[in-house]
Amino acid sequence: MSNSGKAFSSSIGKKLVMGITGLFLILYLIIHCFLNSLIFVNDGGLTFNEGAHFMATNWLIRAMEVVLFLGFIVHIVQSARLTIENRAARPVKYAYNDGNANSKWYSRSMGLLGTILLIFLIVHLSNFWVVSRFTGIPTTDANGHDDLYAVMKLTFQNVWIVILYVLAMVSLAYHLLHGFPSAFQTMGWNHKKYTPIIKKVGFWYSIIIPLIFALMPIAVYAGLI
Amino acid sequence: MSTGNMNLTLKVWRQKNSKDQGRLVDYKVSDISPDMSFLEMFDVLNEQLISKGEEPIVFDHDCREGICGMCSMFINGRPHGPKQGITTCQLHMRSFKDGDTIVVEPWRAQAFPVIKDLSVDRSSFDRIIAAGGFISVNTGSAQDANNIPIPKQDADAAFEAAACIGCGACVATCKNASAMLFVSAKISQLAHLPQGQPERYRRVQSMVAQMDAEGFGNCTNTGACEAECPKGISLENIALMNRDYYSAKFLKEEEIH
Structure with a gap:
């Protein structure tokens, strides 16, 4: 191993950090999406609250929560740093640049999509994480667990929150459409046989996960849950 | 795609030197053959400018057959213009239509400072x-x-x-x-x-x-x-x-x- 400290400050190293944290957050979304889908179990939220109770009390999950926050912070700070550098790399802009001729708009708009997601993340954390960790959940369910389900139902009565969540999930879908295959390319995994599979899996992941998430506030607001 | 000769409006980046701010300048060219290459069209324009006593536009070119890598024009928002797999010298005027306005800029990057007009270092x-x-x-x-x-x-x-x-x-x-x-x-x-x-x-x-x-x-x-x-x-x-x-x-x- 040599100069590996410097490795992370090089252009390729900075990309690697984005890729690794991105893939980590992609894995996290699967767990988050699965647990939240428990609200669709038709038992007045008992299963969902059970899941939330497990997440809140298991020591391994609590330890991973710290890693998760670090993952988010590193991904966000690094992207801000890269964006500033990349802007400086072209101080005089083109008078006319036909970006659509050679790349996807969402590939070029990862910063904008990410900013929407950051705003969402702050609102989302204050809606649920702050409530369950700090200010406290007022009621308990039949099993004696904190009734996070009731908090969720109340939160999604606000149409503006619902709109923000749905908009954020559309942004997430596009963010993932680029980010999922891009992370593999950055890791150096570009292969005639595997890359088409990665792209296909990435496409469906980017559609399905945000769609399931978006259905949650919509279903609650529409009174289906 | 055009078959007859055409008249075009060009918006070309003019910049005296690396310190100059630079700006887009409008030029009219007329009776351009569709069989001309993009660089030949620039040769015609430069002849016009020289005969009027104006300074010709500086642009990079060498082999004019797509292998030297010297030509470098950012044409209508794309490097080497609208076609794929070719350099600017291989781009022909038949890719444009009579009456078109074409924006021509130099490569823009911190690491490629403009030397003059369309020529970058x-x-x-x-x-x-x-x-x-x-x-x-x-x-x-x-x-x-x-x-x-x-x-x-x-x-x-x-x-x-x-x-x-x-x-x-x-x-x-x-x-x-x-x-x-x-x-x-x-x-x-x-x-x-x-x-x-x-x-x-x-x-x-x-x-x-x-x-x-x-x-x-x-x-x-x-x-x-x-x-x-x-x-x-x-x-x-x-x-x-x-x-x-x-x-x-x-x-x-x-x-x-």
Whole structure:
């Protein structure tokens, strides 16, 4: 191993950090999406609250929560740093640049999509994480667990929150459409046989996960849950 | 596509020197043959300017057959203009219509300062090559066939990477002005061949370090470079460069560098 400290400050190293944290957050979304889908179990939220109770009390999950926050912070700070550098790399802009001729708009708009997601993340954390960790959940369910389900139902009565969540999930879908295959390319995994599979899996992941998430506030607001 | 001669409006970037702010200037050209190349159309325009006593537009060109990598115009928002797989000198006026307005700008990047008008200084590419894009020992004259066995796939990959003419279209079109496609092609052409192996991991580190020092941006995998490259250099080269870089930094012993 040599100069590996410097490795992370090089252009390729900075990309690697984005890729690794991105893939980590992609894995996290699967767990988050699965647990939240428990609200669709038709038992007045008992299963969902059970899941939330497990997440809140298991020591391994609590330890991973710290890693998760670090993952988010590193991904966000690094992207801000890269964006500033990349802007400086072209101080005089083109008078006319036909970006659509050679790349996807969402590939070029990862910063904008990410900013929407950051705003969402702050609102989302204050809606649920702050409530369950700090200010406290007022009621308990039949099993004696904190009734996070009731908090969720109340939160999604606000149409503006619902709109923000749905908009954020559309942004997430596009963010993932680029980010999922891009992370593999950055890791150096570009292969005639595997890359088409990665792209296909990435496409469906980017559609399905945000769609399931978006259905949650919509279903609650529409009174289906 | 036009068949008859055409009249065009050009908006061309004029900039006296690297310190000048520069601006787009409108020019009219008339009776342009669709069989002219884009550069020949510029020759006509410059003749007009000279006969009027104005200063002609400076632009880079050399072989005018798509292999030297000298021509570098950003035409209607795209490097080397609207067609794929060609350089500006191979772009013909039949790709435009009578009455069109065409915007022509120089490559824009911190690492490619404008010298004058449409001509930019691409010596940052030369410095990246000088940092390691070579084999240090004399490899002698051409070997007898099959003297050094090289799998066909490797030979093909090396040849495809070696097609890079270093024109800088990848940097010009990249939203981050990143040079990774160019650098990866220069690394890849040697990484696929046995003669390139002894210095393989030293090369990738020094060339990437020089690329960063020149002030190019960071790759975000939009793929614009690959789409606009006149020689069809593939993003696979960037993945290979990334792999080699990680190997060098994380797996190899310090002595190898």
